Amino acid sequence: MMTLRSLTIALGLAAVAAPAAAQDTFTLPAGCDAYVTIQSRGCTVSHHFTCEGDPLGHQRRVDLGERGLMYVGMIDRETQWIESFHVSSQHSEVLEADPEDPASFSELMEEGEDTYDFRTLSDEIGQTRYVGRDALTGMIETIDGVTLQQTEFAIVAYGPDGAEEWRSSGNEYVSSDWRMFLSGTSSVTTPDDAWETDDSPVEFIYPGEPGFLSANPKYDCGAMMSKYEVQP
Numbered sequence: 001m002m003t004l005r006s007l008t009i010a011l012g013l014a015a016v017a018a019p020a021a022a023q024d025t026f027t028l029p030a031g032c033d034a035y036v037t038i039q040s041r042g043c044t045v046s047h048h049f050t051c052e053g054d055p056l057g058h059q060r061r062v063d064l065g066e067r068g069l070m071y072v073g074m075i076d077r078e079t080q081w082i083e084s085f086h087v088s089s090q091h092s093e094v095l096e097a098d099p100e101d102p103a104s105f106s107e108l109m110e111e112g113e114d115t116y117d118f119r120t121l122s123d124e125i126g127q128t129r130y131v132g133r134d135a136l137t138g139m140i141e142t143i144d145g146v147t148l149q150q151t152e153f154a155i156v157a158y159g160p161d162g163a164e165e166w167r168s169s170g171n172e173y174v175s176s177d178w179r180m181f182l183s184g185t186s187s188v189t190t191p192d193d194a195w196e197t198d199d200s201p202v203e204f205i206y207p208g209e210p211g212f213l214s215a216n217p218k219y220d221c222g223a224m225m226s227k228y229e230v231q232p
Contacts, residue, residue, distance in 0.1 A: 058074055
């Protein structure tokens with residue numbers, strides 16, 4: 001299995017080595033295949049892909065903004081945050097073994113609600129505990145031909161000392177076909193600040209279509225304020 005660190009290095013090298021004519025297209029490492037590109041509000045374009053050697057059901061994602069690569073992550077079939085790397089802060093996180101209450105996409109879809117309580121481990125920032133809840137609202141929305149179910153969520157992150165670092169709540173989307181969450185609208189609160197975000201999907205682009213694996217986000221760009229990184 002390609003580790004998150006090796007994947008991040010490969011992605012960085014690919015971006016640096018790309019010829020000028022190809023810089024509008026994001027290049028994945030050999031052995032990785034993307035299946036959808038999503039252009040979202042909040043000046044973000046995301047590429048969802050799988051790589052040879054990964055466990056069955058695992059999938060990966062990269063997010064790019066106006067300044068390039070922002071995030072690299074991997075989830076499993078239950079949408080657990082297996083690995084994450086945040087480019088701006090240069091910190092990585094891996095999921096602990098045997099979480100207290102693992103995130104479960106299956107439970108959300110079958111019962112309409114899922115709670116979770118787990119920790120991620122990081123050499124750079126230490127341990128972070130995430131406690132939260134996702135629930136289906138019953139609303140179904142079709143965006144660019146893709147049928148999505150709306151969720152409501154609430155999450156709190158605690159630092160290594162147990163102090164609250166941030167909390168967020170709002171509405172997201174889930175795709176039962178892809179077994180993934182997609183961002184929506186949310187409120188974020190830290191000890192020093194609070195703000196609203198809208199990172200909802202706008203376009204879904206598939207292999208062979210114009211804009212697939214584009215390196216350039218399209219929506220809400222140009223005057224974006226910096227945002228605290230809260231979601232692996």
